[in-house]
Amino acid sequence: MRSAIVLVGGAARRAGGREKYFFTFRGKTFIDRLIDTLREVADEIVVVARDPGQCERFGHLGDVRCIPDVRRDLGPIGGLHAGALAVHGEYVFVAACDMPCIHPGVVRLLFDAAAEYDAAIPSWNADMLEPLHAVYRTSALLGYLEEHESLSLRSMVRSLDSRYVCVEEIRTIDPDLLTFTNINNLEDLESIDPSAGRARDDVRGPGQMGS
Numbered sequence: 001m002r003s004a005i006v007l008v009g010g011a012a013r014r015a016g017g018r019e020k021y022f023f024t025f026r027g028k029t030f031i032d033r034l035i036d037t038l039r040e041v042a043d044e045i046v047v048v049a050r051d052p053g054q055c056e057r058f059g060h061l062g063d064v065r066c067i068p069d070v071r072r073d074l075g076p077i078g079g080l081h082a083g084a085l086a087v088h089g090e091y092v093f094v095a096a097c098d099m100p101c102i103h104p105g106v107v108r109l110l111f112d113a114a115a116e117y118d119a120a121i122p123s124w125n126a127d128m129l130e131p132l133h134a135v136y137r138t139s140a141l142l143g144y145l146e147e148h149e150s151l152s153l154r155s156m157v158r159s160l161d162s163r164y165v166c167v168e169e170i171r172t173i174d175p176d177l178l179t180f181t182n183i184n185n186l187e188d189l190e191s192i193d194p195s196a197g198r199a200r201d202d203v204r205g206p207g208q209m210g211s
């Protein structure tokens with residue numbers, strides 16, 4: 001069984017605290033795009049929010065469960081921990097909620113690459129990895145996260161038996177590597193969707209829950 005988790009619990013400081021997962025691209029919210037893509041490649045999808053109040057924002061996702069962090073305020077790795085505790089799959093794909101163009105073929109490639117390893121992590125070079133667009137063996141994630149008090153994504157990735165998947169291999173499926181498109185602020189949003197400039201004033205202002 002293959003699982004997927006989407007992390008939504010960040011503060012989105014660079015986007016002024018806006019709910020990035022409700023930004024839209026090509027007529028669909030980021031979260032809806034992500035869920036539709038993940039449905040093609042995973043048997044189970046879990047959204048991981050920072051707290052139960054934030055989970056209420058995702059009631060429209062039907063059979064997709066939303067769960068809150070167990071260890072709070074740790075950043076993405078806290079979301080990974082709660083997600084790994086919740087999913088049933090032997091392997092789990094992890095996505096950040098600000099990646100609206102994730103390619104199902106790339107996710108499949110990562111699941112296949114992870115077999116016999118603890119993780120399959122895209123790598124641009126030796127120092128630049130994509131740990132929030134990666135597949136992990138659920139038991140390896142939990143083993144690490146339960147054993148370590150002080151948690152760092154980078155240290156975890158380095159300590160796992162990870163298969164690094166070079167972006168050149170990923171280009172065979174996604175030539176422009178759009179799968180890694182990552183929207184941190186409104187300028188990034190406008191760069192993928194020029195109409196976002198007009199929508200800017202409609203997006204929720206600072207003080208809303210971030211992503």
Ligand SMILES: Nc1nc2c(ncn2[C@@H]2O[C@H](COP(=O)(O)OP(=O)(O)OP(=O)(O)O)[C@@H](O)[C@H]2O)c(=O)[nH]1
Pocket residue numbers: 007008009010011012013014015048049050069072073074075076077078079080095096097098132184210211
């Ligand atoms: N569940 C959960 N998800 C988180 C947490 N912190 C960050 N995330 C998510 O992890 C992904 C990467 O987050 P970051 O890039 O560190 O932070 P961000 O909130 O997106 O943006 P900035 O505040 O501008 O850095 C995003 O999908 C976040 O929503 C957390 O404490 N819990």
